[in-house]
Amino acid sequence: MDAKHLSKRLQAVADVVEPATLLADIGSDHAYLPAFLVQTGRVQRAVAGELRSGPLHNAQTEIDRLHLQARMQARLGDGLTVLKSSDHCQTITIAGMGGALIADILQRGQSHLQDHPQLVLQPNIDEDLVRTWLVAHHYRIKQEQIIFDGGHYYEVIAASYTSVPVNYDRKDLLFGPLLRRAHNEIFTKKWEKRIVKLDLIIDQLAAGENQARVQAIRRRRREIQEVLS
Structure with a gap:
């Protein structure tokens, strides 16, 4: 896998990202996802955020290899703290983490969500915790998908902010409001x-x-x- 050939899981995340001026990928590792989105023109610029220096180095190496320094930055920081107020980020992706951690990153990073970016989230487990956070913070789920990749099932959740309250029942939170109604194979x-x-x-x-x-x-x-x- 590289920035030109994403895994099935990351491709599913990329497919629901809306066109954006700036995207931030939190926990980006090798920056494959944001680099793919920049190269394909889905987003103009991207930030790859990492908590530790090792993954940060991996991300910077990929950026340098693809000569994307003018359009991408690798930044070191905890969760959404990698974002600056001047960024006006339009889309945030968080993929490959547990649902509890994703919800915690969003909760602690609320001051960086003032522009109400699109959220594209791919929890490995505890998807209900992610949906519960979204509902509590006026994010409506616009797209959901299940992917089978590498012997595991993954869910991708894309949500957008709304000024009106969002109401999902317990089964919506556990199984996904769109997924359980589609009820596909x-x-x-x-x-x-x-x-x-x-x-x-x-x-x-x-x-x-x-x-x-x-x-x-x-x-x-x-x-x-x-x-x-």
Whole structure:
């Protein structure tokens, strides 16, 4: 994989990014995603944000290799602190992290969201935590997609700010308001696989003392079964 040949997962993220003057990719690693978007003309300029010097070096190396120094910057910082008030960032992408971490980055970085950028988020787990944050902060989910890549299912969530309250019920938060209504084949496969995993956990815990956890897992299993039926 490189900036010209994205993984299926990152390509799905790129596909829902709206045209923008400036995009910030948080936790960019090798800067493949923002470099791809700059090279294809989807965005004019991009920032690749990294928390640590190693990934920052990787991002800068890719920028230099592609001669994109005039249109891309690799910046060191924690989450959205890599953004400057003068950036007026239009799109933020955060991909390949847990949902709790993505929600935390957004929560701590609210002062950098004053321009209400498009948010394109790809949590590896705990997608409901991301949706819960979006709802609480007036972001409406505009696009959702499930991708199967490298033996794993991933969800891509694209959201835009709205001045009116956003209302999603519990099943919308857990399964995705658009995904569960589309109810396509990959949606079914993802959640059928989750049921198999939950059944294994229930079997392992059935004879133990943590029956409260067993009951919680059974409730989640029933919720999945209801959505699939």
